[in-house]
Amino acid sequence: xxxxxxxxxxxxxxxxxxxxxxxxxxxxxxxxxxxxxxxxxxxxxxxxxxxxxxxxxxxxxxxxxxxxxxxxxxxxxxxxxxxxxxxxxxxxxxxxxxxxxxxxxxxxxxxxxxxxxxxxxxxxxxxxxxxxxxxxxxxxxxxxxxxxxxxxxxxxxxxxxxxxxxxxxxxxxxxxxxxxxxxxxxxxxxxxxxxxxxxxxxxxxxxxxxxxxxxxxxxxxxxxxxxxxxxxxxxxxxxxxxxxxxxxxxxxxxxxxxxxxxxxxxxxxxxxxxxxxxxxxxxxxxxxxxxxxxxxxxxxxxxxxxxxxxxxxxxxxxxxxxxxxxxxxxxxxxxxxxxxxxxxxxxxxxxxxxxxxxxxxxxxxxxxxxxxxxxxxxxxxxxxxxxxxxxxxxxxxxxxxxxxxxxxxxxxxxxxxxxxxxxxxxxxxxxxxxxxxxxxxxxxxxxxxxxxxxxxxxxxxxxxxxxxxxxxxxxxxxxxxxxxxxxxxxxxxxxxxxxxxxxxx
Amino acid sequence: xxxxxxxxxxxxxxxxxxxxxxxxxxxxxxxxxxxxxxxxxxxxxxxxxxxxxxxxxxxxxxxxxxxxxxxxxxxxxxxxxxxxxxxxxxxxxxxxxxxxxxxxxxxxxxxxxxxxxxxxxxxxxxxxxxxxxxxxxxxxxxxxxxxxxxxxxxxxxxxxxxxxxxxxxxxxxxxxxxxxxxxxxxxxxxxxxxxxxxxxxxxxxxxxxxxxxxxxxxxxxxxxxxxxxxxxxxxxxxxxxxxxxxxxxxxxxxxxxxxxxxxxxxxxxxxxxxxxxxxxxxxxxxxxxxxxxxxxxxxxxxxxxxxxxxxxxxxxxxxxxxxxxxxxxxxxxxxxxxxxxxxxxxxxxxxxxxxxxxxxxxxxxxxxxxxxxxxxxxxxxxxxxxxxxxxxxxxxxxxxxxxxxxxxxxxxxxxxxxxxxxxxxxxxxxxxxxxxxxxxxxxxxxxxxxxxxxxxxxxxxxxxxxxxxxxxxxxxxxxxx
Numbered sequence: 001x002x003x004x005x006x007x008x009x010x011x012x013x014x015x016x017x018x019x020x021x022x023x024x025x026x027x028x029x030x031x032x033x034x035x036x037x038x039x040x041x042x043x044x045x046x047x048x049x050x051x052x053x054x055x056x057x058x059x060x061x062x063x064x065x066x067x068x069x070x071x072x073x074x075x076x077x078x079x080x081x082x083x084x085x086x087x088x089x090x091x092x093x094x095x096x097x098x099x100x101x102x103x104x105x106x107x108x109x110x111x112x113x114x115x116x117x118x119x120x121x122x123x124x125x126x127x128x129x130x131x132x133x134x135x136x137x138x139x140x141x142x143x144x145x146x147x148x149x150x151x152x153x154x155x156x157x158x159x160x161x162x163x164x165x166x167x168x169x170x171x172x173x174x175x176x177x178x179x180x181x182x183x184x185x186x187x188x189x190x191x192x193x194x195x196x197x198x199x200x201x202x203x204x205x206x207x208x209x210x211x212x213x214x215x216x217x218x219x220x221x222x223x224x225x226x227x228x229x230x231x232x233x234x235x236x237x238x239x240x241x242x243x244x245x246x247x248x249x250x251x252x253x254x255x256x257x258x259x260x261x262x263x264x265x266x267x268x269x270x271x272x273x274x275x276x277x278x279x280x281x282x283x284x285x286x287x288x289x290x291x292x293x294x295x296x297x298x299x300x301x302x303x304x305x306x307x308x309x310x311x312x313x314x315x316x317x318x319x320x321x322x323x324x325x326x327x328x329x330x331x332x333x334x335x336x337x338x339x340x341x342x343x344x345x346x347x348x349x350x351x352x353x354x355x356x357x358x359x360x361x362x363x364x365x366x367x368x369x370x371x372x373x374x375x376x377x378x379x380x381x382x383x384x385x386x387x388x389x390x391x392x393x394x395x396x397x398x399x400x401x402x403x404x405x406x407x408x409x410x411x412x413x414x415x416x417x418x419x420x421x422x423x424x425x426x427x428x429x430x431x432x433x434x435x436x437x438x439x440x441x442x443x444x445x446x447x448x449x450x451x452x453x454x455x456x457x458x459x460x461x462x463x464x465x466x467x468x469x470x471x472x473x474x475x476x477x478x479x480x481x482x483x484x485x486x487x488x489x490x491x492x493x494x495x496x497x498x499x500x501x502x503x504x505x
Numbered sequence: 506x507x508x509x510x511x512x513x514x515x516x517x518x519x520x521x522x523x524x525x526x527x528x529x530x531x532x533x534x535x536x537x538x539x540x541x542x543x544x545x546x547x548x549x550x551x552x553x554x555x556x557x558x559x560x561x562x563x564x565x566x567x568x569x570x571x572x573x574x575x576x577x578x579x580x581x582x583x584x585x586x587x588x589x590x591x592x593x594x595x596x597x598x599x600x601x602x603x604x605x606x607x608x609x610x611x612x613x614x615x616x617x618x619x620x621x622x623x624x625x626x627x628x629x630x631x632x633x634x635x636x637x638x639x640x641x642x643x644x645x646x647x648x649x650x651x652x653x654x655x656x657x658x659x660x661x662x663x664x665x666x667x668x669x670x671x672x673x674x675x676x677x678x679x680x681x682x683x684x685x686x687x688x689x690x691x692x693x694x695x696x697x698x699x700x701x702x703x704x705x706x707x708x709x710x711x712x713x714x715x716x717x718x719x720x721x722x723x724x725x726x727x728x729x730x731x732x733x734x735x736x737x738x739x740x741x742x743x744x745x746x747x748x749x750x751x752x753x754x755x756x757x758x759x760x761x762x763x764x765x766x767x768x769x770x771x772x773x774x775x776x777x778x779x780x781x782x783x784x785x786x787x788x789x790x791x792x793x794x795x796x797x798x799x800x801x802x803x804x805x806x807x808x809x810x811x812x813x814x815x816x817x818x819x820x821x822x823x824x825x826x827x828x829x830x831x832x833x834x835x836x837x838x839x840x841x842x843x844x845x846x847x848x849x850x851x852x853x854x855x856x857x858x859x860x861x862x863x864x865x866x867x868x869x870x871x872x873x874x875x876x877x878x879x880x881x882x883x884x885x886x887x888x889x890x891x892x893x894x895x896x897x898x899x900x901x902x903x904x905x906x907x908x909x910x911x912x913x914x915x916x917x918x919x920x921x922x923x924x925x926x927x928x929x930x931x932x933x934x935x936x937x938x939x940x941x942x943x944x945x946x947x948x949x950x951x952x953x954x955x956x957x958x959x960x961x962x963x964x965x966x967x968x969x970x971x972x973x974x975x976x977x978x979x980x981x982x983x984x985x986x
Contacts, residue, residue: 074975075899137895144886151925156865156932163929170925174885175918181895182910185902 002046003067003081003132006039006091007125013038014121021114029106032117036098036124043095064088071138076188076199080135086484089337089477090131090264093344096466097256098124103459104352105249108359109157116157116249119149123253130261136184136269137200140177143225146258147173153250154242165245172238176228183221187273190214206272206491219274219281226270229262232285232322233292236315243311244364248355251307255314255351256344263321263340267333271325272491279492282326286409289322290419297426301433306354306364310347313390313430316423317343317398323420324405328492332408333485334478335401341477342397342470346389349463350434353383356456357438361447366434371443378451380439382460389467391431392424397470507567514564514572516555517580517621524548525614532607542595545610549588549617556581561981568689571627574981578828579624579755586747586835587617589956593843594740596950600851603652608645616642616744620752629678629688632756633671636720639749640667646741647733653853659736666719666729674716680709694763702770710772713760714779720753723813724782727806731794734802739846739854739948742798746805746838751831754812758827761816762985776813777909783810784916791923796856800923801841804882807920808834814913815897818904821986825975826896828982832974833881833893833967840878840960844871847957851947858927863934867944872931874961881964883924884917889967 013035021028050064064083071079083091101120109116126149129142147170155166184200191208192198199205210218228235239259243251271278278285296316303309317339324336356379357372358364373380389396392403402424409417452460470477512519528544531537556577563573591613598606619639626632644667648660682688684706685696718726734742764772787807794800812834815826848864848871849855865872881890894917901910967974 070972071970072972072975074972074979141886141891144891148880148885148887152932155929163933167922167925167929171918171921174921175914178914178918181898182902182914185898188899189903 010121010125014118018114018118025113028114040095077137081132082134085480101249101252119152123149127257134202135200157247158245162245165241168238169242176225179221180225183218186218216277219277226262226265240311244308251351252348256348260340266325275492285326286416289319292319293423300430310350320405327409327412335404337481338401342401349386366437369438370441373439375449376451387431391428400474511566517552520552521618538606541607541610553584569628569631570625575985576625578981580621592956597846597948600947612642612645620748623752624755647737655736670716670719677709677712690763723779724786731799731802735798739842743842747835780810780813788916788920814909815900818900823900826900828978829896830893833889837882846948848946865932879924883921889964
């Protein structure tokens with residue numbers, strides 16, 4: 001029941017915040033904050049009651065909660081939510097960034113406040129649903145529900161070219177999603193014809209036996225949806241526009257959570273359901289992943305717009321997730337999950353900083369910034385932390401993530417891991433450019449700049465604690481997801497006659 | 506033979522006919538807009554209630570009509586839709602002094618009488634008569650606002666197209682009759698010995714397809730649609746989009762089911778071609794439309810194309826999908842034209858997408874409702890349109906019609922763009938600017954507002970929890986197979 005509660009509280013909170021926004025914007029803000037906090041408290045209480053969850057060592061049955069109700073019995077769709085280690089990590093990330101997103105828009109949004117918080121809360125509810133749904137139709141349902149609030153966040157409260165950006169975002173993600181829907185239906189019928197039981201249940205479809213060719217095409221349906229959303233090179237062109245013109249909260253959720261839903265989908269659906277087909281397509285995916293890392297880094301370096309820069313760096317970082325997932329080994333999967341969390345935190349922090357600067361000087365153009373350290377030492381110091389995280393400094397979460405991914409990939413292919421490693425050097429360059437252009441160099445503006453306010457310091461403290469904690473004690477996350485990851489890896493091996501990784505060429 | 510016991514089977518028809526006569530008499534005695542309005546509402550409500558006394562089994566009423574769960578389902582849909590159209594019509598015509606109002610309701614009632622008779626017909630003659638009853642009233646309805654510059658053009662355009670297509674249809678019926686010797690659908694279904702590849706039968710079918718295609722506005726018989734949608738008054742556009750298409754579609758389903766078998770060869774292929782063309786061209790032409798009613802017209806062409814896909818699946822889930830989608834489509838179109846009528850000023854209508862700019866700041870409720878409807882038309886989750894489209898895809902994939910399914914997906918991707926364009930317009934502009942330009946909805950009334958809101962709630966309800974509707978469809982519609 002707890003899982004459904006989490007989603008329902010957010011949805012209800014959204015509606016109440018909207019209605020309350022009619023007469024008081026302050027009340028609406030607080031309702032939104034309280035709704036997310038209640039969710040977090042429920043979740044933390046659950047963890048406190050089940051401490052074994054975080055310390056399990058891999059041989060235990062790994063579904064912690066399972067919530068199952070009829071939804072459309074006539075076609076075999078059910079309202080089925082379940083929580084395992086992987087979902088748990090993602091839910092924790094969602095709630096954490098949810099609080100941040102509400103706080104980040106506290107002062108920024110001035111018109112239609114109620115509707116804004118409605119959208120944020122429904123967006124979070126949709127994302128939670130994606131991370132929890134264990135029925136493919138329900139998964140698709142939540143997958144699409146995420147789009148609408150994001151579309152509104154972008155289209156109503158976005159910056160200059162918000163219309164184009166929101167249209168582009170919606171069209172890319174919706175159309176790619178429809179291909180996933182066809183693949184889901186295909187699976188449904190193949191399973192139905194094989195067994196006589198027509199169902200969308202994830203666990204039933206997991207053991208589907210499917211012909212090689214059909215499996216490949218169905219996998220492509222899923223893959224299109226996830227690669228566009230991730231976004232992997234060459235489907236990334238919607239992301240920079242969406243990020244650049246989105247309000248801060250939108251950017252935080254987009255970078256921190258929505259991109260992760262795609263990575264989650266790859267791990268949860270593509271690899272376990274289509275082990276053979278994903279093995280077939282792995283070389284291509286490796287190529288796309290590495291191309292994304294390097295091309296993304298190159299484009300990042302060329303940006304003048306601060307938010308656009310961070311957006312392209314996301315494309316680069318997501319490349320690591322792609323190569324991690326398609327190298328099919330435990331180390332790389334651990335790295336992938338870490339990367340999902342670490343990138344979610346570090347990039348969101350950078351977007352909050354970008355939003356703070358934009359609110360102060362009214363532009364995101366880095367050529368108009370410079371020497372900000374003198375007036376805003378607090379912001380400068382904090383930015384250093386996240387720039388370092390982004391370039392992979394040991395001791396911070398991103399280092400662990402990228403290191404694990406590279407170690408994992410190395411076992412499969414030396415070439416790709418070497419190429420991917422050069423991406424780290426590139427990320428060093430563009431990350432330092434941020435510091436140089438914004439906080440050092442020549443001053444280009446005569447603004448009087450105020451340093452971070454208490455609210456902003458509060459947000460940043462959360463981020464810093466999280467990124468250090470994950471960097472120094474990553475074991476918590478790794479043990480939590482270990483059983484899931486082992487299972488996925490086994491799944492990838494069972495049906496497929498695994499080719500021993502070539503360590504020597 | 507019409508027996509007294511079968512009278513109650515056609516109670517809805519009788520009630521609607523009596524209502525039309527009563528409204529006519531009342532109008533003759535003393536003209537009063539509100540009285541005609543209330544009487545019509547009352548009549549449709551009673552007609553709807555009388556549906557519940559009809560048993561859910563297949564009964565023939567003379568050789569002409571058949572009464573079964575399938576027809577009851579469509580009757581319910583059509584009568585409820587008529588009720589809503591009447592609700593929207595009252596405030597819409599209230600402000601338009603140039604026309605007399607009583608006749609409007611009479612024509613509307615007769616048109617919907619024709620529509621429900623079509624859903625019942627089991628005989629070519631019955632179908633043709635019902636079709637003409639509906640069409641003749643529609644000529645009057647389309648040109649009803651006779652001072653409007655487009656009214657007569659619209660009516661004439663529809664008159665020519667509809668009568669030519671009716672003639673073609675009739676000739677097709679005649680050819681089929683020559684070959685089979687019967688005009689009864691259920692009897693045709695039992696004829697195994699009939700050679701369905703004979704040239705006479707096939708040319709008859711071809712002509713019937715053309716005639717039906719005109720009514721459903723399938724590409725390439727769609728040319729009248731945008732003009733008629735744009736030229737008619739909003740409630741009548743809703744009628745053209747929903748009832749007039751739904752009733753013909755009901756007959757088409759019956760025809761398809763009764764003639765099943767080796768039909769799959771030629772008739773099937775021609776419908777597949779029309780379906781693909783309608784989906785692609787309908788959505789394609791809608792892309793650059795600035796006029797919102799023309800846009801909806803093209804979009805309805807595409808939606809009919811989607812439904813044909815499920816019909817071609819020729820399976821149980823296909824017929825269920827059509828019925829489900831039909832409900833979603835009716836709600837969408839009804840609400841869309843309802844909102845257009847609701848917001849339209851006393852002179853003319855808000856036709857351009859431009860006019861809807863910043864509606865969210867001027868009239869947030871209507872903007873939200875409209876957004877919901879457009880998202881449903883685009884097939885986004887939480888709305889009935891999504892599950893409808895899902896059901897269509899389900900039946901398409903189930904019968905492995907991969908090509909049609911892919912086209913459906915691609916074309917609804919194209920369609921997404923123009924629905925989003927309207928939504929973007931609704932939410933664009935800045936609050937301060939928008940609030941200064943007052944918007945006085947001329948077609949608004951409390952009742953219409955409630956009905957629109959009710960439709961919206963229903964849209965979400967079906968979109969989230971469709972089991973109830975599916976259960977109704979499975980008890981009423983599925984037995985026809």
